[in-house]
Amino acid sequence: MAAQMNERVVRASKLNFTVLEIGEGPLVLCLHGFPDTAHSFRNQMPALADAGYHAVAPFMRGYAPTEPAPDGRYDSPVLSEDALALIEALGYQEAVLFGHDWGAVAAYGAAARAPNVVQKLITAAVPYGTSFFQALVTNYAQQRRSWYMFFFQTAIAETAVSLNDFAFLEKMWRDWSPGWNWTQPEMEALKRCFRAKGTLEAALGYYRATLGPVLKIPAQPSALATAMAAPIEVPTLMFHGRDDGCIGAELLSGMEALFPRGLKIDVVPGAGHFVHQEKPDHVNRLMLQFLRQGI
Incomplete structure (x- = not known):
């Protein structure tokens, strides 16, 4: 059986990241999304430890108890920089990345930037490429799913999300994973996590850093995601819930062209946006198979 889950602070990217960790061996860095925490991977981390890996899940920048960014940066490139900095700070030269939601965005960027550091890539719930950003302009179904991204640009978002002890977040979980x-x-x-001072502002900052500039200037759909268009030279496994209420599974079409070293997509029936939490046995089985044997 795996050892006890531990919590400690790791200094990376000039920030104090609080991380959960378990096991010894090659590093698997697990990156959470919104609205979520490092506890997102509580079902994967013991399985990784039992299989001989050192599983580490940081609370992402700004998510308490990790510090807010002193410079206010929550853009996608800095999230990828954090992932690579954490690998180094943990004492490794290479690692496997497992990213969900914003964590997937961070993992894609890190793998594209440093394929010599990222050995293998596992992602969930967010496709790679320009399809999502194009869908924000052209796909009415996705526009309906993504309404919150536009709402988060407004000045009333903090008040609305925090109302009634963050009932908004509970409703998001229900909508995204029915x-x-x-x-x-x-x-x-x-x-x-969200009650802690600064977390909500930081979490909304991820969306404001992404869409805020787009809403202030004319933009073409093809120009919205240049950072998500570079080929990823890392073997990749992706999970997506068939019933994902946040991002439609149709947006995964064509991803394979951006993964010359191989991409396996597993669309999981009966699962939504938090697929790795909803179907942990299924995800863990394919995850460990991928780590042992590849695609």
């Missing part, structure tokens, strides 16, 4: 019966301790862990 079949997921999470437990109250899981929701409490999320709300505890």
